[in-house]
Amino acid sequence: MRTAKRLEAFDAYLGTAMNVILTRMKDDGKDVINLGLGDPDVQPPENQRRALADACMDVDHHHYPSFYSPIPLKEAIADWYRRHFDIRCDPETEVLPLLGSADGLFHIHTCLLDHGDIALVPDPCYPAYVAGVTIAGGVIENVPLKKENGFLPDLAAVEPKVAQKAKMIWVNYPNNPTAAVATEEFYQDLIDWARRYDVAVISDNPYSEVCFEDYRAPSFLQFDGAKEVGVEFNSLSKAYNACGWRIGMMLGNKDIIAGMAKIKSHSDRGMFYPLQVAATEALNGPTDFMVERNRMYQKRRDVVVKGLQDIGLDLQIPRATFYVWADIPKGFKDSKEFCFRVLDEIAVWMIPGSMYGGCGEGFFRIALTHPAERLAEAMDRLRNFLS
Numbered sequence: 477m478r479t480a481k482r483l484e485a486f487d488a489y490l491g492t493a494m495n496v497i498l499t500r501m502k503d504d505g506k507d508v509i510n511l512g513l514g515d516p517d518v519q520p521p522e523n524q525r526r527a528l529a530d531a532c533m534d535v536d537h538h539h540y541p542s543f544y545s546p547i548p549l550k551e552a553i554a555d556w557y558r559r560h561f562d563i564r565c566d567p568e569t570e571v572l573p574l575l576g577s578a579d580g581l582f583h584i585h586t587c588l589l590d591h592g593d594i595a596l597v598p599d600p601c602y603p604a605y606v607a608g609v610t611i612a613g614g615v616i617e618n619v620p621l622k623k624e625n626g627f628l629p630d631l632a633a634v635e636p637k638v639a640q641k642a643k644m645i646w647v648n649y650p651n652n653p654t655a656a657v658a659t660e661e662f663y664q665d666l667i668d669w670a671r672r673y674d675v676a677v678i679s680d681n682p683y684s685e686v687c688f689e690d691y692r693a694p695s696f697l698q699f700d701g702a703k704e705v706g707v708e709f710n711s712l713s714k715a716y717n718a719c720g721w722r723i724g725m726m727l728g729n730k731d732i733i734a735g736m737a738k739i740k741s742h743s744d745r746g747m748f749y750p751l752q753v754a755a756t757e758a759l760n761g762p763t764d765f766m767v768e769r770n771r772m773y774q775k776r777r778d779v780v781v782k783g784l785q786d787i788g789l790d791l792q793i794p795r796a797t798f799y800v801w802a803d804i805p806k807g808f809k810d811s812k813e814f815c816f817r818v819l820d821e822i823a824v825w826m827i828p829g830s831m832y833g834g835c836g837e838g839f840f841r842i843a844l845t846h847p848a849e850r851l852a853e854a855m856d857r858l859r860n861f862l863s
């Protein structure tokens with residue numbers, strides 16, 4: 477069969493290949509600790525699961541969702557953004573539900589890029605951005621995220637020639653994989669910069685509700701002028717421990733929202749109706765479980781931060797996300813050599829920074845999606861391995 481050449485221009489999702497390797501190791505009797513997985517080990521709240529179960533039992537809820545009269549999901553999304561960030565969005569024109577934010581992260585490129593158009597993509601970054609630009613026929617210009625800049629892009633370092641030609645820029649704070657957070661000044665400068673060069677800002681904010689101590693992650697949309705220059709993605713995946721549900725959302729610029737709605741009218745037939753009911757229930761429902769959940773992630777973070785500091789590795793203590801990003805130890809050629817030797821010798825899987833882009837070289841990422849005791853066990857193994 478002759479498939480399209482574009483398939484050769486990007487890699488399949490990394491997690492899929494690693495799962496095959498890790499499953500084989502487990503089948504061989506190895507006690508594998510997979511610290512690569514960005515999928516919470518905790519459940520969505522009961523009211524949300526109950527709402528889905530009940531809505532599924534209604535025999536009328538199994539047709540194409542677009543044939544139903546609209547339910548209040550868009551309003552629930554707009555209202556959630558108002559309560560969480562004090563942002564007003566019109567549910568009709570400035571809000572769009574998504575089948576996971578992955579749905580939006582992918583199609584946004586079709587919406588904004590013509591063949592050969594430039595997209596500014598952070599390096600390191602979530603791999604979906606790179607694949608999305610490539611499949612849409614766009615051209616990637618990397619914006620390095622450097623440790624000395626707190627893993628924020630240096631907009632002044634983007635050449636004016638490139639900025640003038642760019643159609644869009646990705647930003648993602650709290651950040652995956654570096655766990656960095658953005659300052660208010662950064663967003664204000666970003667909006668000024670985007671206006672000057674007429675570049676669409678695409679903010680990916682799925683960790684807005686996974687914050688520690690008294691840190692609260694802002695939304696890009698809460699800054700003056702944001703809606704004129706961009707949109708933000710969010711998701712129930714991390715906020716509501718519901719990665720498998722595939723419920724996401726986008727809010728912001730009317731023209732982008734309209735373009736995405738047009739594309740999605742062909743690429744899917746809307747969200748399964750019971751999921752819409754359950755998402756509405758979740759967004760309107762209690763959020764106190766998040767406080768407990770974040771405290772739990774914070775304890776796990778402390779276990780890993782202490783473990784890594786004890787073996788002398790340099791890192792920033794994360795204020796948000798469930799990741800820890802650290803320097804690889806001395807004595808290894810690169811992050812891949814380090815992580816694959818750790819996997820081979822002590823059956824702990826951590827993701828090499830270079831898998832998120834060239835500027836991720838020299839780092840590795842740990843996900844806090846395991847009980848504290850398991851993380852402590854992984855840290856013990858790592859200490860023994862390195863001594």
Ligand SMILES: *Cc1c(COP(=O)(O)O)cnc(C)c1O
Pocket residue numbers: 514575576577578579602648652680682710711712713714719722723724
């Ligand atoms: C987890 C994650 C998402 C969420 O994706 P969903 O499709 O909503 O599950 C988006 N962006 C980044 C950077 C993530 O880490």
